[in-house]
Amino acid sequence: MREDCGKIISNELISEDTYKMVIESTLTQEMKAGQFVNIKVAEHFLRRPISICSIDETSYTIIYKVVGEGTELLSAMKSGMELNVFGPLGSSYPIHEALPAVLLMGGGVGVPPLYEVAKQYRRLNKRVVVALGFNSSAACFFEEEFKALGCEVLLATMDGSKGIKGTVLDAVDAAQIDLDFVYSCGPMPMLKAIESRYTKGYTSFEARMACGIGACMGCVCKDKKDETIYYRICKEGPVFEIGKVGL
Numbered sequence: 001m002r003e004d005c006g007k008i009i010s011n012e013l014i015s016e017d018t019y020k021m022v023i024e025s026t027l028t029q030e031m032k033a034g035q036f037v038n039i040k041v042a043e044h045f046l047r048r049p050i051s052i053c054s055i056d057e058t059s060y061t062i063i064y065k066v067v068g069e070g071t072e073l074l075s076a077m078k079s080g081m082e083l084n085v086f087g088p089l090g091s092s093y094p095i096h097e098a099l100p101a102v103l104l105m106g107g108g109v110g111v112p113p114l115y116e117v118a119k120q121y122r123r124l125n126k127r128v129v130v131a132l133g134f135n136s137s138a139a140c141f142f143e144e145e146f147k148a149l150g151c152e153v154l155l156a157t158m159d160g161s162k163g164i165k166g167t168v169l170d171a172v173d174a175a176q177i178d179l180d181f182v183y184s185c186g187p188m189p190m191l192k193a194i195e196s197r198y199t200k201g202y203t204s205f206e207a208r209m210a211c212g213i214g215a216c217m218g219c220v221c222k223d224k225k226d227e228t229i230y231y232r233i234c235k236e237g238p239v240f241e242i243g244k245v246g247l
Helices: 026-030 069-075 112-123 143-148 168-174 188-197
Strands: 002-015 018-024 036-039 048-055 059-065 082-089 101-107 127-134 152-157 181-185 200-204 220-222 230-232 239-241
Touching (some): 002 069, 101 112, 101 168, 101 188, 112 127, 127 168, 168 188
Parallel strands (some): 101 127, 101 181
Antiparallel strands (some): 002 018, 036 082, 200 239, 220 230
């Protein structure tokens, strides 16, 4: 990990309050699926942690939702501007070349880190089923991008305005998907439901972070079996094996 000033190639609105930013940077050589970067935003002391969506040879992509002043300022940045970034940070999703197929389940802004996982498995010519969950059709994004990779895409919205009405698990059940190796990222209720059903795979946790490097202990979680053992989501995580962390 290191500090880098990347050049913004594009920064565009892709769905309700959600932006996709492409950044030219030498950090791509060090990045892995599931990691995140800590972004410096003008007038704010604390950096903003944002997951890495896609990694290419000379650029990488992040997707973020405008939820406060920091991300509002980020959304106003234009092509050609420089962005101060520290990273890549955190653990990554392991890729298992022997697996014939995988199931990816993402909810809201938990969808982006799964895209690079899908890319890597499709390069290995593996079957990839992706279940995407959003609150409404206005919040949906990246359905077509996953399809372009050759993934089987299932869509669920809580209000039923697009795809199956309900959760990603409802979409998986409706399509009768019986895959048992799962990669997931999203809100805590979704992750709890996934971990109650599946025992193989990996979960990425979302958390408020201050330092992003494990120094401040501001994003601590407990081991599922031994509550005296603690993990820092920004350091030992955000990716953990299913069943490792207490939910």
